Amino acid sequence: MSEALATGLVAFREAFEAILLSTIIIMLLKKMGEHAKVKIVHASALLSVALGVILGAGIYTVFKGFPEKELVEAGMSYLAALVIGTVIVWGVRHGPKIKGEIEAKLASGLSASAVAIITFIFVFREVLEIVLITAPFLVANPMSTTVGVGAGTLGALALGVAVYWLGMRINLRTFFMGTSILLAFVASGLVGYGTHELLEWFEEEGIELGILGAKVQLLNVGEESLLHPKNVIGGLLSVMVGYYHYMEIARIVLQGATLLLLLAYVIAAYRPTFKSS
Secondary structure, eight states, rough: OOOHHHHHHHHHHHHHHHHHHHHHHHHHHHHTGGGGGHHHHHHHHHHHHHHHHHHHHHHHHHHHSSOOOHHHHHHHHHHHHHHHHHHHHHHHHHHHHHHHHHHHHHHOOOOOOHHHHHHHHHHHHHHHHHHHHHHHHHHHHHHHHHHHHHHHHHHHHHHHHHHHSSSSOOOOHHHHHHHHHHHHHHHHHHHHHHHHHHHHHHTTTOOOOOOGEEEEOOOOOOTSSSTTTSSSSHHHHHHHHOOEEEEEHHHHHHHHHHHHHHHHHHHHHOOOOOOOO
């Protein structure tokens, strides 16, 4: 259940970006009288999603049978965290002004093939990010991850329909700011989880890490406590923010540093919004 919530958040953010970008392109094409090219946008978007599903299935098939489980999950977690970091940076730099950037691209008049390529690149980038970010969850718990991605995508689709058909306005700056803060916690949690798996592999290989591998008891909770990572609240916090009741020193340092750096970047970028709120 907790994996579903975390992957649902990621899927919602990225899927909504893809839907928003496609919607902006469609609205601008209609405004320019290029109604015939709208079908091209739909086809390119659907092709991007199909390729993303195939890619996700391929990643799951390849890495599920990989013998070094800890190394695979560590590597995939670090990669997912890196992707989230780039997502946050892109959102800060381009998110609030994406409509203007697309308008500039279409203003000069694009051929049908150019519209198809632009749509494919925009949408596939978001789909690829969903695949890479949710890959560690998919390998660990495929059913819960699939449910989360599906629910998040449907939620994004519903919001996209509301924006397009109901004329509902979305404050893009607030949207990207809020989701970037949430993703910062998910990214740091993935770094922490990846570090934990890597340390376990070192331990299995008989490699001594000294103080870096030493565990610190953060909370004294038993298996019956709701805060235990195997139970409801603890499990949710574990996936969403990388919480665990005891951690290795290396995990605390890397996870904490990742969270602080990402939050500092987001807060600095959106400082005027925070001051006015």
